Amino acid sequence: MKQLFFIVMLLFTAHTFAAEEKTEWENTTLSDDLIKKIQEAQYQYRKCVAEEMPKAAYRSIESRTATSQIIKQCEPSLSKMREMYLAEKVPGVIADRHLKQMRIKTIRNTLQEMMYAEAARKAGQQK
Helix, strand or coil: CHHHHHHHHHHHHHHHHHHHHHCCCCCCCCCHHHHHHHHHHHHHHHHHHHHHCCCHHHCCCCHHHHHHHHHHHCHHHHHHHHHHHHHCCCCHHHHHHHHHHHHHHHHHHHHHHHHHHHHHHHCCCCC
16 A cells, blocks of 8 residues: 555656646846846836935834835836846746845845834934
């Protein structure tokens, strides 16, 4: 009985690995022009976040809410990057993974900065 179970599991595992290989992204080369465009879009995204952070409207609200609003304001930059990836036939999953990684990193940094600023204001160090 154990041998039969083992054989069935072995066949199932082999079938699973075969299915995974079909969905794997085949390596492509991104052009230097596209890489420069994506780097420019990343710069514009970070610049947008940096310009939004010091605005007075975000000083009066809680830091997590302010971070969320700042990120929403700058979201169009990320959608432009996604369109660039898709135009180069990069799978949506790969493009989304990169954009999610960048968004999470930016959210963490922005939230940290906003929390520091909020703590400084409460301590009376800044106006």
